[in-house]
Amino acid sequence: MSLVEKIPDIIMPAGDILYFAKADMNENGSFVDSWLGVTENHIFVYAENGSVLKSLGISELKGAKLDSYIGGGSLVVESEDGGVVVVRFSAPLTSKFTVAVKVIENLINGKPLPVLSKNDLPRQCPNCERPLQEGTNACSVCVDRKKVVGRLLGYTKPYRLQMLFAMVMLILATLLELAPPYITKILVDEVLEPQDIGGGLLLWVALLGVTSIVLALMQIVRGVLGVWIGSKVMGDLRKEVYQSLMRLSLSYFDRRQTSQFIGRVNRDVEDTRQFLTDGVLWVVGQALMLVAILVMMLSLDWKLTLFALLPTPIVILFSVMIWPRVHQMWYKQWQAINRLNMVVGDTLQGIRVVKAFGQEKQEQSRYMKGNDILMSQTIKTDGMWQGVFPIFSFITGTGMLLVWYFGGMSVVSNDLSLGTLMAFVAYLGMFFGPLQWYNQMITWVSRAISSANRIFEIMDTPSKVPDSKSAVTVNDMEGKVEISNVTFGYEKHSPVIKDLNLIVEPGEMIGLVGHSGAGKSTLINLISRFYDPTEGTITIDGIDLKDIRQEDLHKQIGVVLQETFLFDGSISDNIAYSNQDATPDDIMRAAKIANAHEFIVKMADGYETQVGERGHRLSGGQKQRIAIARAILHDPRILILDEATASVDTETEHKIQEAVSRLVQGRTTFAIAHRLSTLRNANRLVVIDKGQIAEIGTHEELLAQKGIYYKLVEAQKEMSQIKGVEVG
Numbered sequence: 177m178s179l180v181e182k183i184p185d186i187i188m189p190a191g192d193i194l195y196f197a198k199a200d201m202n203e204n205g206s207f208v209d210s211w212l213g214v215t216e217n218h219i220f221v222y223a224e225n226g227s228v229l230k231s232l233g234i235s236e237l238k239g240a241k242l243d244s245y246i247g248g249g250s251l252v253v254e255s256e257d258g259g260v261v262v263v264r265f266s267a268p269l270t271s272k273f274t275v276a277v278k279v280i281e282n283l284i285n286g287k288p289l290p291v292l293s294k295n296d297l298p299r300q301c302p303n304c305e306r307p308l309q310e311g312t313n314a315c316s317v318c319v320d321r322k323k324v325v326g327r328l329l330g331y332t333k334p335y336r337l338q339m340l341f342a343m344v345m346l347i348l349a350t351l352l353e354l355a356p357p358y359i360t361k362i363l364v365d366e367v368l369e370p371q372d373i374g375g376g377l378l379l380w381v382a383l384l385g386v387t388s389i390v391l392a393l394m395q396i397v398r399g400v401l402g403v404w405i406g407s408k409v410m411g412d413l414r415k416e417v418y419q420s421l422m423r424l425s426l427s428y429f430d431r432r433q434t435s436q437f438i439g440r441v442n443r444d445v446e447d448t449r450q451f452l453t454d455g456v457l458w459v460v461g462q463a464l465m466l467v468a469i470l471v472m473m474l475s476l477d478w479k480l481t482l483f484a485l486l487p488t489p490i491v492i493l494f495s496v497m498i499w500p501r502v503h504q505m506w507y508k509q510w511q512a513i514n515r516l517n518m519v520v521g522d523t524l525q526g527i528r529v530v531k532a533f534g535q536e537k538q539e540q541s542r543y544m545k546g547n548d549i550l551m552s553q554t555i556k557t558d559g560m561w562q563g564v565f566p567i568f569s570f571i572t573g574t575g576m577l578l579v580w581y582f583g584g585m586s587v588v589s590n591d592l593s594l595g596t597l598m599a600f601v602a603y604l605g606m607f608f609g610p611l612q613w614y615n616q617m618i619t620w621v622s623r624a625i626s627s628a629n630r631i632f633e634i635m636d637t638p639s640k641v642p643d644s645k646s647a648v649t650v651n652d653m654e655g656k657v658e659i660s661n662v663t664f665g666y667e668k669h670s671p672v673i674k675d676l677n678l679i680v681e682p683g684e685m686i687g688l689v690g691h692s693g694a695g696k697s698t699l700i701n702l703i704s705r706f707y708d709p710t711e712g713t714i715t716i717d718g719i720d721l722k723d724i725r726q727e728d729l730h731k732q733i734g735v736v737l738q739e740t741f742l743f744d745g746s747i748s749d750n751i752a753y754s755n756q757d758a759t760p761d762d763i764m765r766a767a768k769i770a771n772a773h774e775f776i777v778k779m780a781d782g783y784e785t786q787v788g789e790r791g792h793r794l795s796g797g798q799k800q801r802i803a804i805a806r807a808i809l810h811d812p813r814i815l816i817l818d819e820a821t822a823s824v825d826t827e828t829e830h831k832i833q834e835a836v837s838r839l840v841q842g843r844t845t846f847a848i849a850h851r852l853s854t855l856r857n858a859n860r861l862v863v864i865d866k867g868q869i870a871e872i873g874t875h876e877e878l879l880a881q882k883g884i885y886y887k888l889v890e891a892q893k894e895m896s897q898i899k900g901v902e903v904g
Contacts, residue, residue, distance in 0.1 A: 194214050195212075195213075196214070197212050197273060201263075217233065218232065219234065230262065237284050240252070242270070242274060249273065331412055341401065342405065345401070349395060349461075352391045357606075359384050360384075362380055363381070410448075414441060424634075424637060425641045426701070426706040444627035444631050447624050451628075476600050476603070479582070480592075484576075486575060487571050490571050505553070505556060505560060509554060515549075641705055641706070641726070647723055647725045650725070653732045655732075658680075661712035662677075672698045673698055676699070676867070683844060684844060684845075685840055685847065686845065686858060687862065689852065703733075716729075735816045736817050736839075737818045743787075744787070744789045744790075746785060746786055754809055758809055763805075766808040767801075767802075770838075770839070804839055812843065813843060814845075815839065815844070817840075817845065817846070855875070858874075858875075
């Protein structure tokens with residue numbers, strides 16, 4: 177059976193499905209779900225109800241491609257009649273349809289299907305085979321709820337005395353809530369009806385008032401205690417989740433969106449907290465209330481209790497029928513809100529592109545379409561919600577009518593006192609409250625368990641580059657790096673680095689040269705131990721990187737990247753990020769070495785100038801020099817420069833080069849540079865081609881060989897002459 181055949185309402189034709197993916201936009205840009213299915217001979221697009229929207233024969237096609245735009249893209253196939261848009265999708269789904277293009281292209285050209293990794297394939301639960309949500313391997317259907325709840329309750333252990341006290345308060349409050357109707361019965365039967373309004377009336381009214389005051393105080397204490405416990409538990413959970421995120425290796429984040437983790441740290445933890453504090457207490461309280469009310473009703477009159485319970489099966493049946501529908505509509509409303517937020521986020525992040533191409537009206541149109549869908553879904557959801565409660569009230573009201581009629585008849589015939597009937601009616605009103613919310617309670621618990629499961633997934637994910645149990649502490653390094661027979665690929669079946677060997681002496685500067693995608697940055701990632709080699713070893717001073725504590729390793733490695741990341745804070749804070757104990761004099765000295773002091777002091781607030789989010793208030797060259805100052809203050813033995821002078825003007829590049837020349841002195845340095853002239857001071861240049869070392873030598877030696885490096889230099893000379901700039 178093919179994968180798509182396991183999805184409800186989607187029935188594939190004869191022939192196994194080779195690939196499928198869910199799209200979330202239609203050709204008008206509205207958010208509508210559909211499914212792409214690719215067989216050996218056809219491409220199909222299905223609507224949510226299973227109907228075929230499109231059918232294309234593979235033999236009629238010339239090619240396939242992705243068209244990208246702000247916030248999403250399209251899968252387009254080329255035929256004799258031109259391009260045909262197959263499906264449209266939002267930005268988060270781009271990776272899925274990149275794989276779809278590979279599959280379709282290979283089918284068109286008669287080539288074997290591409291070897292896909294687990295990350296490329298549509299992800300399914302191994303047990304129930306349902307599609308998994310983006311960014312998680314946890315299945316909300318197959319999760320062991322008892323295990324998750326047990327683990328969750330474990331977080332309340334440090335606060336078990338407070339939880340016990342809150343539970344006692346809950347039980348007492350539940351029992352106290354039963355008192356007013358019974359006091360009312362006594363007032364009517366023993367005070368008002370016999371007209372004994374002397375001290376008895378005042379006593380019972382006072383008791384009724386005291387009961388209300390005590391109940392209010394108990395609820396306040398329980399509420400404050402619940403907030404305290406909840407805040408403590410939430411703080412513990414957030415701390416552990418964040419620690420787990422910091423522990424995970426870089427590969428874990430490569431295929432996941434940042435927003436997923438923000439949601440888990442905030443929204444999922446909050447859902448879990450509500451369940452642990454409000455939810456558990458509320459569920460237990462409502463269950464106790466139902467039992468206690470039922471006992472009181474039976475003690476007052478068992479016959480009336482039977483009449484009162486007649487609508488109960490109808491209420492439960494109606495709840496079971498209606499709540500899944502309400503839950504589904506809530507989900508669609510949440511989905512519409514999420515998609516609208518995504519449109520806003522993508523548009524604002526790409527606002528420069530929007531303005532540059534004059535696409536404001538198109539973006540407004542996209543937003544309005546999403547807004548209309550949300551408005552329509554809100555009307556449906558809230559409209560249905562407004563209809564549910566009146567129906568509940570009517571059903572429960574029938575039980576009340578029966579009680580009033582038969583109870584009234586009993587009062588008239590003196591078989592039942594008026595006070596008993598009034599107390600019974602009050603208890604009956606209290607009884608149907610928890611019953612109406614029974615199914616929503618189940619939904620609430622399920623949502624909390626799903627959130628907890630996603631949190632625990634992060635906590636339980638092992639790092640792919642863990643410290644070995646025998647890892648040693650290294651405080652001082654000479655900086656000799658030896659790379660032996662190293663092979664590595666981000667996907668094991670597709671190596672980027674292949675059987676690479678290189679020895680770098682302490683203090684030596686190595687320039688890494690090669691075409692884009694040759695493997696230069698990948699080699700840097702391996703030396704930094706962001707990833708571990710698939711085969712071979714990398715050693716520093718003769719010690720395998722796997723045997724060095726990562727904290728010690730990264731203290732000895734400094735990095736200056738092409739895209740400098742600055743944290744939202746002051747210039748001083750960003751320079752001192754690598755050394756929190758640095759004094760103002762240390763920060764200033766590093767800035768002077770990095771040629772940054774001059775522009776910093778010209779700013780209104782000097783070193784306390786706020787750089788803004790991602791450093792947007794500074795120019796590219798200013799950010800680079802702050803990054804160099806940060807690396808200088810870090811004082812590493814091994815330095816990594818990845819395109820440190822890219823995308824800056826000639827004058828700024830000269831200042832950065834001066835700073836870099838000071839920085840590299842006495843340090844083992846690996847430098848990647850777009851402008852090859854900046855690597856002339858390197859002791860050796862290593863030319864990497866297709867993941868292997870193709871050439872190695874000095875600038876002059878490699879030019880004399882007239883190989884890959886020579887061609888790269890000549891190509892840059894030609895480009896520079898076109899731009900009117902002479903390469904030295």
